[in-house]
Amino acid sequence: MSDLAQARAAHDHFRSLGLRLDMTRGKPSAAQLDLANAMLTMPGNGDTETEAGEDARNYGGIQGVAEVRRLFAPMMMAPPAQIAIAENSSLAIMHDCIVWALLKGVAGGEPWSRTEAPAFICPVPGYDRHFALCEEFGIRMLPVPLKGDGPDMDAVEALALDPSVKGMWCVPKYSNPTGETYSDAVIARLAAMPAGAPDFRLFWDNAYGVHHLTGNRTEIPDILTLCAEAGHADRAFVFASTSKITLAGAGIALFAGSEANIRWYLARAAKRTVGPDKLNQLRHLRFLRSPEGLAAHMDAHRRLLAPKFDAMLATLERHLGGQGIARWAAPAGGYFITVEMLKGSAARVVELAREAGIALTPAGATWPHGRDPHDSVLRLAPSFPPLEEVRQAAEGIALSMKLAALEAT
Numbered sequence: 019m020s021d022l023a024q025a026r027a028a029h030d031h032f033r034s035l036g037l038r039l040d041m042t043r044g045k046p047s048a049a050q051l052d053l054a055n056a057m058l059t060m061p062g063n064g065d066t067e068t069e070a071g072e073d074a075r076n077y078g079g080i081q082g083v084a085e086v087r088r089l090f091a092p093m094m095m096a097p098p099a100q101i102a103i104a105e106n107s108s109l110a111i112m113h114d115c116i117v118w119a120l121l122k123g124v125a126g127g128e129p130w131s132r133t134e135a136p137a138f139i140c141p142v143p144g145y146d147r148h149f150a151l152c153e154e155f156g157i158r159m160l161p162v163p164l165k166g167d168g169p170d171m172d173a174v175e176a177l178a179l180d181p182s183v184k185g186m187w188c189v190p191k192y193s194n195p196t197g198e199t200y201s202d203a204v205i206a207r208l209a210a211m212p213a214g215a216p217d218f219r220l221f222w223d224n225a226y227g228v229h230h231l232t233g234n235r236t237e238i239p240d241i242l243t244l245c246a247e248a249g250h251a252d253r254a255f256v257f258a259s260t261s262k263i264t265l266a267g268a269g270i271a272l273f274a275g276s277e278a279n280i281r282w283y284l285a286r287a288a289k290r291t292v293g294p295d296k297l298n299q300l301r302h303l304r305f306l307r308s309p310e311g312l313a314a315h316m317d318a319h320r321r322l323l324a325p326k327f328d329a330m331l332a333t334l335e336r337h338l339g340g341q342g343i344a345r346w347a348a349p350a351g352g353y354f355i356t357v358e359m360l361k362g363s364a365a366r367v368v369e370l371a372r373e374a375g376i377a378l379t380p381a382g383a384t385w386p387h388g389r390d391p392h393d394s395v396l397r398l399a400p401s402f403p404p405l406e407e408v409r410q411a412a413e414g415i416a417l418s419m420k421l422a423a424l425e426a427t
């Protein structure tokens with residue numbers, strides 16, 4: 019039997035098992051959510067006063083409870099005074115920052131909407147919801163390749179000189195979806211590079227700042243300090259949340275920035291709400307207790323997640339290793355594995371996987387407008403299904419990749 023016929027037979031056999039597996043989105047599993055079950059009864063009847071004596075049940079406290087800001091200061095790499103806590107979604111803060119920038123301008127600038135065709139630099143592959151926000155508000159997207167240690171900085175520096183380039187998406191640690199971490203040199207260049215727009219902003223989405231998959235806790239430089247030292251104190255808007263720390267639908271989202279950016283953010287936020295949910299903030303403090311408690315909790319996530327990534331990677335290696343048909347890197351953190359296939363075969367893999375009962379993120383999703391010009395990138399999200407299902411899905415995905423590659427050659 020030819021290699022192609024063998025691959026087809028293996029795929030047919032898998033398909034005949036009639037499985038139904040979902041590997042589309044980077045959601046925490048039920049077992050991960052269970053880790054935070056104790057939170058569901060916190061802060062508890064009678065435990066509603068903050069250290070400053072505020073009643074957390076009432077309105078107010080627009081910046082967030084001080085002791086909760088202290089808890090997250092190391093994760094945000096910002097002093098508590100330069101942190102604001104919002105509701106349950108960091109994506110919502112990013113949305114608001116874009117809308118406010120367009121309508122009102124960022125601190126010291128005029129509304130971005132007065133610029134003819136404002137644009138964002140978009141490292142690719144990237145997070146589809148970032149790109150969807152740009153699409154929603156008519157912001158042009160300028161793709162720049164990620165190189166394993168962050169974006170191609172020569173390309174970024176050249177684009178940033180254009181005054182219509184107002185911002186850049188960055189997921190600096192364990193990036194969605196490549197898993198890579200920006201190097202110290204890349205981060206220093208992002209902080210220091212000249213920008214054509216005086217109101218240029220890095221949208222620094224550190225969504226996976228504490229989400230390690232190995233015992234080695236990667237650290238990145240503090241972007242706020244680097245920007246300040248380079249004379250661009252207001253350049254970075256920093257975002258994070260506890261969606262993948264505590265409860266994905268009921269976490270808290272955080273914003274950090276320079277003093278001017280915090281003033282700007284709070285002035286807008288105070289029009290939007292009378293105050294965030296301080297009980298949820300207290301619940302997070304009672305449960306996580308300290309930065310050390312937070313780290314220990316993330317270790318428990320790692321113990322659940324790492325075997326799923328290991329299973330996925332081992333299966334890819336077994337079926338595809340050393341054959342030159344697919345490339346991937348083992349992520350040291352985050353929620354995704356990116357596989358780069360031969361050009362023109364990613365959509366076919368998704369189709370073959372679907373026929374085999376496995377739902378994958380659509381090919382192209384990691385590119386602006388959902389169009390991967392090379393049709394080569396696949397995002398695998400092993401977090402949600404139980405380990406046994408991840409093992410099965412990995413098998414079906416690898417068989418689909420192999421068949422698509424052999425069909426194309």
Ligand code: PMP
Binds near residue numbers: 044106189225262
């Ligand atoms: N940013 C990135 C890079 C993500 O992968 C995700 C999805 N977890 C989000 C933001 C969304 O975060 P949130 O739940 O805080 O809105």
